[in-house]
Amino acid sequence: xxxxxxxxxxxxxxxxxxxxxxxxxxxxxxxxxxxxxxxxxxxxxxxxxxxxxxxxxxxxxxxxxxxxxxxxxxxxxxxxxxxxxxxxxxxxxxxxxxxxxxxxxxxxxxxxxxxxxxxxxxxxxxxxxxxxxxxxxxxxxxxxxxxxxxxxxxxxxxxxxxxxxxxxxxxxxxxxxxxxxxxxxxxxxxxxxxxxxxxxxxxxxxxxxxxxxxxxxxxxxxxxxxxxxxxxxxxxxxxxxxxxxxxxxxxxxxxxxxxxxxxxxxxxxxxxxxxxxxxxxxxxxxxxxxxxxxxxxxxxxxxxxxxxxxxxxxxxxxxxxxxxx
Amino acid sequence: xxxxxxxxxxxxxxxxxxxxxxxxxxxxxxxxxxxxxxxxxxxxxxxxxxxxxxxxxxxxxxxxxxxxxxxxxxxxxxxxxxxxxxxxxxxxxxxxxxxxxxxxxxxxxxxxxxxxxxxxxxxxxxxxxxxxxxxxxxxxxxxxxxxxxxxxxxxxxxxxxxxxxxxxxxxxxxxxxxxxxxxxxxxxxxxxxxxxxxxxxxxxxxxxxxxxxxxxxxxxxxxxxxxxxxxxxxxxxxxxxxxxxxxxxxxxxxxxxxxxxxxxxxxxxxxxxxxxxxxxxxxxxxxxxxxxxxxxxxxxxxxxxxxxxxxxxxxxxxxxxxxxx
Numbered sequence: 072x073x074x075x076x077x078x079x080x081x082x083x084x085x086x087x088x089x090x091x092x093x094x095x096x097x098x099x100x101x102x103x104x105x106x107x108x109x110x111x112x113x114x115x116x117x118x119x120x121x122x123x124x125x126x127x128x129x130x131x132x133x134x135x136x137x138x139x140x141x142x143x144x145x146x147x148x149x150x151x152x153x154x155x156x157x158x159x160x161x162x163x164x165x166x167x168x169x170x171x172x173x174x175x176x177x178x179x180x181x182x183x184x185x186x187x188x189x190x191x192x193x194x195x196x197x198x199x200x201x202x203x204x205x206x207x208x209x210x211x212x213x214x215x216x217x218x219x220x221x222x223x224x225x226x227x228x229x230x231x232x233x234x235x236x237x238x239x240x241x242x243x244x245x246x247x248x249x250x251x252x253x254x255x256x257x258x259x260x261x262x263x264x265x266x267x268x269x270x271x272x273x274x275x276x277x278x279x280x281x282x283x284x285x286x287x288x289x290x291x292x293x294x295x296x297x298x299x300x301x302x303x304x305x306x307x308x309x310x311x312x313x314x315x316x317x318x319x320x321x322x323x324x325x326x327x328x329x330x331x332x333x334x335x336x337x338x339x340x341x342x343x344x345x346x347x348x349x350x351x352x353x354x355x356x357x358x359x360x361x362x363x364x365x366x367x368x369x370x371x372x373x374x375x376x377x378x379x380x381x382x383x384x385x386x387x388x389x390x391x392x393x394x395x396x
Numbered sequence: 397x398x399x400x401x402x403x404x405x406x407x408x409x410x411x412x413x414x415x416x417x418x419x420x421x422x423x424x425x426x427x428x429x430x431x432x433x434x435x436x437x438x439x440x441x442x443x444x445x446x447x448x449x450x451x452x453x454x455x456x457x458x459x460x461x462x463x464x465x466x467x468x469x470x471x472x473x474x475x476x477x478x479x480x481x482x483x484x485x486x487x488x489x490x491x492x493x494x495x496x497x498x499x500x501x502x503x504x505x506x507x508x509x510x511x512x513x514x515x516x517x518x519x520x521x522x523x524x525x526x527x528x529x530x531x532x533x534x535x536x537x538x539x540x541x542x543x544x545x546x547x548x549x550x551x552x553x554x555x556x557x558x559x560x561x562x563x564x565x566x567x568x569x570x571x572x573x574x575x576x577x578x579x580x581x582x583x584x585x586x587x588x589x590x591x592x593x594x595x596x597x598x599x600x601x602x603x604x605x606x607x608x609x610x611x612x613x614x615x616x617x618x619x620x621x622x623x624x625x626x627x628x629x630x631x632x633x634x635x636x637x638x639x640x641x642x643x644x645x646x647x648x649x650x651x652x653x654x655x656x657x658x659x660x661x662x663x664x665x666x667x668x669x670x671x672x673x674x675x676x677x678x679x680x681x682x683x684x685x686x687x688x689x690x691x692x693x694x695x696x697x698x699x700x701x702x703x704x705x706x707x708x709x710x711x712x713x714x715x716x717x718x719x720x721x
Contacts, residue, residue: 162482
């Protein structure tokens with residue numbers, strides 16, 4: 072029984088919850104300390120039980136040191152259940168009498184990464200660094216994207232942490248556009264992440280290809296904003312303060328910074344601490360810092376790295392060189 | 397306003413539902429008739445509105461002929477909402493007074509594919525056929541998997557329809573195992589799918605590499621089971637009857653057939669009609685047929701294709717050659 076499970080069982084005892092049902096994949100993987108590739112439900116009673124389909128029983132037994140049971144019915148799973156996640160689909164309410172939301176506790180546990188988690192996130196960061204390193208910035212968007220995802224896979228990323236973004240030219244002004252069969256020109260933005268045994272990484276690089284002065288000027292403002300955020304990055308700082316410092320620095324460009332400065336990363340690529348809420352950063356939280364400026368129908372620049380928060384600073388987990396112009 | 401939206405608005409009028417909120421990505425993509433790559437909420441009132449984050453407004457306007465609004469708060473989204481999906485997370489209940497489940501109607505609409513959907517699923521099937529065609533069956537599991545996913549991507553699959561399965565030797569007895577850095581030997585099972593503009597495909601092939609008599613015998617039983625299912629595949633047949641026909645045919649091997657004979661495919665790779673429920677097949681449903689036999693610590697065989705149901709039979713949508721031994 073690992074520490075994560077022990078802590079959660081202690082919580083259930085304190086709250087006098089006799090049975091909890093965990094459906095959210097990332098929460099299950101948290102307690103499994105691994106990525107389970109198929110349907111499963113984690114039920115905590117006196118101890119945890121992993122319910123899987125008949126077809127996956129042998130697989131689950133290889134995977135997990137949690138007792139495996141065969142999933143028969145939702146009725147059985149929810150019988151006398153008290154603790155559920157806030158993401159529970161309302162269709163399951165018919166099986167419940169009273170319930171307590173227990174997912175906030177799991178999120179709280181997941182917020183501070185332990186040694187094993189940090190190791191996996193570091194590995195995930197290394198994989199994505201390597202995947203982007205040797206790409207040809209003058210190919211087409213889809214091809215570069217396919218090569219990055221190929222590199223991720225052969226280096227043991229289970230899958231991309233999210234839809235890999237490889238976009239160029241005017242499309243860079245759209246933070247979440249997808250690659251197309253178009254030749255890369257003028258400016259290239261790559262936003263990619265790996266998933267190593269459940270744990271995500273997240274990095275963005277922008278490459279200016281046309282030597283355009285306006286783009287270079289904006290690029291350097293974004294780069295400076297990132298360095299400024301790093302200067303203030305340590306345990307005890309609030310995400311709101313970090314965000315404010317960067318927004319103040321942007322000045323007249325602030326209105327072109329249309330998303331948050333960062334977000335937590337772990338089993339989900341976007342998880343707590345969210346910068347739109349207000350968190351005090353703590354040692355062993357993992358977050359991104361990703362300032363960006365976007366000019367409609369012209370171009371956009373974003374530079375993003377992944378950071379482990381330390382008492383007196385941080386450790387940058389992604390280490391792909393940042394181009395200088 | 398497309399036919400799908402019209403039909404749903406008619407349904408809301410009939411049921412006297414003034415406002416519905418759609419959160420499930422596949423349901424939103426159904427009405428958008430495209431894949432939207434970022435956070436969004438679809439709200440139906442007198443007409444549909446697509447709510448997206450500020451950062452994605454320009455992207456959404458390029459994408460969709462549905463009016464785009466900026467997402468501000470969940471409170472605003474759920475204000476006076478009556479229709480919600482059964483997958484709605486319980487955390488949103490605080491915003492609702494009374495609600496009606498409207499997702500069953502959407503599932504009913506999604507069950508029968510229209511021309512545009514069939515075209516996309518066919519394209520998705522062609523992409524995965526092509527992706528597997530030229531792979532080297534003697535490489536290692538991860539490499540083959542990475543190549544297949546690379547091929548999917550350069551042929552415009554947005555992402556794999558699910559974690560691509562490339563497993564060999566004894567691991568083939570585990571229907572959902574994942575590839576590892578191991579040389580392929582004795583027997584190879586590939587289960588893969590594409591996602592073309594939101595629409596999935598799904599195919600499985602098993603390759604016997606060691607010429608082992610027992611494996612070949614089982615392979616041919618599975619292959620015959622698939623042909624037998626095809627002989628009975630047409631509008632009007634029930635999924636339960638199809639499943640029963642195959643299970644009867646398996647005889648003493650039936651207990652090694654540890655999953656369903658098939659499932660619906662569309663915006664989700666597993667959707668209605670589910671074979672574990674009982675459906676009468678109708679023209680323009682899209683399903684898989686995938687008999688398989690699994691022998692613990694020895695090997696497993698599965699052969700799967702994707703089918704469009706027709707009045708008097710079917711059209712096979714995946715067309716990768718099936719090896720004969």
